[in-house]
Amino acid sequence: MNRDITDLKIGVLGGGQLGRMMLQSAIDFNLDIHMLDPDPKAPCANIAASFTQGDLKDYDTVMAFGKDKDLITIEIEAVNTDALKALQADGKKVFPQPEIIEMIQDKRKQKTFYKANRIPTADFILTENKAEVLANKDFLPAVNKLGKGGYDGQGVQILKNEADLEKAFEAPSLLEKLIDFKKELSVIVARNESGEVKCFPLVEMAFHPTANLVEFLFAPAEVSKTIEEKAYQLATDVINQLDMVGLLAVEMFLTQDDEVLVNEIAPRTHNSGHQTIEANITSQFEQHLRAILNLPLGATDLIRPAAMVNVLGEDGYTGNAQYEGLTELMELSGVHLHLYGKKITKPFRKMGHITLTDSDVTSLKQKALKVKEILKVKA
Known part of the structure; x- marks a missing residue:
């Protein structure tokens, strides 16, 4: 950018918790941030420019x-990429680039990209409908x-045996070999225009058994230096x-044979x-x-070991959120609470997260x- 960063008008598609935390960083740089979101009570509704x-x-x-x-970015992938392409053609900076968002929106295209590169x-098989999933029952166990x-966590079914096949999707999908993994890992990587x-x-994650959401995260991951470098x-x-500009979350499996496989990617800031x-x-x-903004990237060093716990709405409760245990929580050392400004809770909705640090x-x-x-x- 040739202009001063404080003179730029920056648009963000999405006004959820990721946008809220992005805004908190943007305030430090005195950036002019404007948000678009379908929810009039989105977490960013009252704090964006x-x-x-x-x-x-x-x-x-x-x-x-x-x-x-002047510059448009995202905090969620579910956006109209044709409009972003048109805006880019009109001379707007759009990061991550629209064609990359479009590819990542489709898990089938994601997997094909991995294979091509x-x-x-x-291993995976592309399927168009439920009948094609049933025809590949020999590929089980699969996801x-x-x-x-x-x-x-929505749009994913684990098919361990033929009895599970009734859960297969009646839509274009993929059948991915179920990996016997030791750990689920994630690396957040950034790249600027230069x-x-x-x-x-590297961090390791533990997922909620029913909601298929990250429940715990630990940094650093407890793996060997060799695996870390891989x-x-x-x-x-x-x-x-991808030749991508922006931030990319790369979720990975560590197999029983110590191979590292890419599971999925997200072209934005991420829960991990x-x-x-x-x-x-x-x-x-x-x-x-x-x-x-094509600024030099910041140092990523870990200051001290950390854990992250997602604050999810309790199963069986929908309505105005009430937080039980706040006083007891805040008595613990090394605890930092982030609430996302969502008034309504429902089962497994992400309402916030807690970061813990300890030597x-x-x-x-x-x-x-x-x-x-x-x-x-x-x-």
């Missing part, structure tokens, strides 16, 4: 929102993933092959990087802004388990 209620998937809405912006990933529309690339330290190289290869706000020199949100990894894990039991979101 301006907030527009509108459909992120509607061409005319996105065009109208972007026409007076020799990026290690689980059936919707090509488009899946989000936060081609500078930096990875955040993961960083893989994340770097993916963002360079929330701990960076307190635990790293630069947060993922600041790094995203640095990348899209002792064993103590950190014990504290993470304790925190999960203390704070409850009910209605």
Whole structure:
């Protein structure tokens, strides 16, 4: 950018919790941030320089929102990429680039990209409908993933045997070999227009057994240096092959044979990087802004070990959110609470997260388990 960054009018598609935390970093840089979101009570509604209620998937809405912006970015992939392409053709900066968002919106195209670029990933078969899934029953055990529309654990079915086949999707999807993994890992990697690339330290994740959402995250991941380097190289290869500008979350499997496979990618700030706000020199949100503004990327060093616990709405409760256990939670040392400004809770809705830091990894894990039991979101 030739102009001063404080003179730029920046538009963000999406006004959820990721946008809220991005805004908190943007305030430090005195950036002019404007948000578009379909929810009039979105977490960013009252704190952006301006907030527009509108459909992120509607061409005319996105065009109208972007026409007076200098730079446009996203906090969610479910956006109209044709409008973003048109805005880019009109001379607007759009990061990540629209064609990359479009590819990542479709898990089938994602997997095909990995295969074409020799990026290690689980074996897969593309399927058009349920009948084609049934015809490939010999491929089981497998994971059936919707090509488009899946989000936060939705659009994924585990098919272990023939009895599970009734859960297969009647839509274009993929059948991915079920991996017997030791750990689920993630690397957040950033790249600016100048081609500078930096990875955040590798983290490991534990998922909720029914909601299929990240429940715990630990940084650093407890793996060998060799595996760590494999993961960083893989994340770097993916963002360079994409020629992407921005922040990319690369979720990975560590197999029983110590191979590292790419599972999925997200072209934005990500749940697996929330701990960076307190635990790293630069947060993922600041790094995203640095990348899209073509500023030098910040140091990603981990200051001290950290855990992240997602605050999810309790099963069985829908309505005005009430937080039980807040006082007890805040008595613990090394605890930082982030609530996302969502008034209404429902089962497994992401209402916030808790970051914990501790110099002792064993103590950190014990504290993470304790925190999960203390704070409850009910209605």
